[in-house]
Amino acid sequence: MRDGTMMKTVVRVTWRLLAVCLVVAALTAAVFAVTKEPIESGERARKEEAMRLFFPELSTYAEEKTTASGVNALYLVKDKDGGALGWCVDFSGNSDYGGEVAMMIGVSLEGKVTGLQVISHSETFIDRYLDKSGCYTGISAARGSDLSAGATLSYNAVRNAIDAVEQMGLGGVK
Amino acid sequence: MKGFLRQLKEGILDHNPTLVQLLGMCPTLATTTSVKNAIGMGLAATVVLIFSNLFISLLRKFIPKEARIAGFIVIISGFVTMVELLMKAFFYSLYQSLGIFIPLIVVNCIILARAEAYASKNKPLPSAVDGLAMGLGFTFALLLVSTVREIVGNGTFLGVSIFGKGYAPALLFVMPAGAFLTLGFVIAGVQKVRAVREERARAQARANEETKEATV
Numbered sequence: 001m002r003d004g005t006m007m008k009t010v011v012r013v014t015w016r017l018l019a020v021c022l023v024v025a026a027l028t029a030a031v032f033a034v035t036k037e038p039i040e041s042g043e044r045a046r047k048e049e050a051m052r053l054f055f056p057e058l059s060t061y062a063e064e065k066t067t068a069s070g071v072n073a074l075y076l077v078k079d080k081d082g083g084a085l086g087w088c089v090d091f092s093g094n095s096d097y098g099g100e101v102a103m104m105i106g107v108s109l110e111g112k113v114t115g116l117q118v119i120s121h122s123e124t125f126i127d128r129y130l131d132k133s134g135c136y137t138g139i140s141a142a143r144g145s146d147l148s149a150g151a152t153l154s155y156n157a158v159r160n161a162i163d164a165v166e167q168m169g170l171g172g173v174k
Numbered sequence: 175m176k177g178f179l180r181q182l183k184e185g186i187l188d189h190n191p192t193l194v195q196l197l198g199m200c201p202t203l204a205t206t207t208s209v210k211n212a213i214g215m216g217l218a219a220t221v222v223l224i225f226s227n228l229f230i231s232l233l234r235k236f237i238p239k240e241a242r243i244a245g246f247i248v249i250i251s252g253f254v255t256m257v258e259l260l261m262k263a264f265f266y267s268l269y270q271s272l273g274i275f276i277p278l279i280v281v282n283c284i285i286l287a288r289a290e291a292y293a294s295k296n297k298p299l300p301s302a303v304d305g306l307a308m309g310l311g312f313t314f315a316l317l318l319v320s321t322v323r324e325i326v327g328n329g330t331f332l333g334v335s336i337f338g339k340g341y342a343p344a345l346l347f348v349m350p351a352g353a354f355l356t357l358g359f360v361i362a363g364v365q366k367v368r369a370v371r372e373e374r375a376r377a378q379a380r381a382n383e384e385t386k387e388a389t390v
Contacts, residue, residue: 009240012238013238013240013241016236016237016238016241016245017237017238017241017244017245017248019236020233020236020237020245020248020249021248024248024249024251024252025252027252027256028252028255028256028259031255031256031259031260032259034263035259035260035262035263035264038263038264039259039262039263042262042263042266120270
């Protein structure tokens with residue numbers, strides 16, 4: 001008898017909680033549907049803005065194939081005459097602390113890193129290492145320096161991004 | 175209308191969740207480096223408070239008592255996710271400034287405390303008003319602390335320079351230690367004001383009593 005009552009309670013609590021979860025999930029899905037397009041177009045605009053920062057003459061860009069770890073996309077950036085300007089690497093790395101750090105890295109046709117811009121992050125203190133345009137300052141001297149002393153874990157994500165780009169061996173276009 | 179105003183006054187002044195009940199200390203310390211961030215965090219928490227209170231109140235007879243905290247958290251986290259998506263879509267710079275503290279609204283103890291203490295026992299409209307009052311109280315506290323920290327620690331208010339280029343900002347105030355110091359002084363000030371008001375009210379009551387006795 002007691003077991004039967006207990007079972008009834010468990011079933012009642014379970015289905016009611018499930019119903020609450022379903023209602024909340026439906027509301028969240030509705031808000032997601034409304035915000036999906038603005039979020040995606042914002043991301044696209046920020047990526048293009050970052051690319052333009054490294055290559056002001058940018059006119060078009062084409063996505064190239066890559067299997068490098070952490071790289072979401074590799075773009076070959078071209079000017080208005082179709083001439084190659086360089087590469088842009090869309091990279092996401094874990095900071096081990098505040099979640100994912102999404103970055104755009106500019107690479108010249110000579111294979112040199114020309115700049116890195118943080119597109120999005122969940123860190124609380126990384127902004128103090130960014131200049132007004134959002135560029136990670138002093139990246140060329142970052143390795144082994146104390147530049148990121150207050151954000152060592154975020155710095156790991158940035159360093160891993162640079163390592164990944166170096167391993168890709170990007171260079172001139174044949 | 176009187177009830178609405180009384181609830182607002184209690185939330186903002188008499189029972190301010192941060193300055194009187196000392197709840198929500200973590201976001202208060204973390205997001206008050208600038209007035210803009212404080213207003214953003216305060217309004218985001220207020221929206222979550224209003225809708226979670228309203229929703230919990232509507233479902234108060236349906237949510238099983240045995241698992242009510244789990245039910246409350248599901249509802250609160252749902253509304254926090256919605257606010258996060260909306261901020262990411264329409265207020266991106268604020269979304270970036272507040273960072274990890276937006277999802278952390280889920281564990282803001284003011285929201286769970288109001289759900290348990292008020293919304294689960296009252297009708298929807300008063301519960302929504304309670305959410306608004308407590309949210310405004312939280313925003314008011316963040317505004318007080320952030321105003322001091324931004325002006326002293328950065329020489330600006332809402333990003334506008336106040337003292338000119340010659341001012342050497344006291345950087346301590348935008349660092350965590352400055353957050354503790356400022357919050358401590360603000361709470362002390364508020365407690366002093368409350369003590370003075372209570373003393374005045376007691377004195378007034380004594381005077382009324384004496385007048386009454388003299389008349390008799």
